[in-house]
Amino acid sequence: MTKSIGTWRVASKKDADTLVEWYRDFEVETGIDRCSTQAQATQQIMKFLDNKEVYVWEVDGAVVSCMKKSRPSKNGITVSFVFTPKAQRGKGYARTLVAEITNELLVEYDFVMLYTDLDNKTSNKIYRTIGYEQIANPVHLVFKKQ
Known part of the structure; x- marks a missing residue:
């Protein structure tokens, strides 16, 4: 696998505004049946950052x-x-980031898994290229009040 130019790091609060924007874009692009308000997205990203869960x-x-x-x-x-914003796609940034962080996580954990949109052939090809294997086809159900 060819590595993209650049480096990874744990995200910090200086990245918060960008990550909030991307979080909201991610929700729209993935068709998640909820779209956070600016305040909700900000609260969620700050929680992620406080827990050092996001890498960039x-x-x-x-x-x-x-x-x-x-x-x-x-x-x-x-x-x-x-997530990679549209202007930066096709350069291998997400592929390299996921591959490198997956390797880091495998130092501490026996396995790393991810959920992906089966209709997104590009991301699925990338994940297979870096070593992920499909093991299940889960169904996401949402119950709504009537």
């Missing part, structure tokens, strides 16, 4: 991609909120 890929001092670790258990952890 940086090129020449600019943050160009992000991902989050979540749901740690005794043996494993999940990768989520993998």
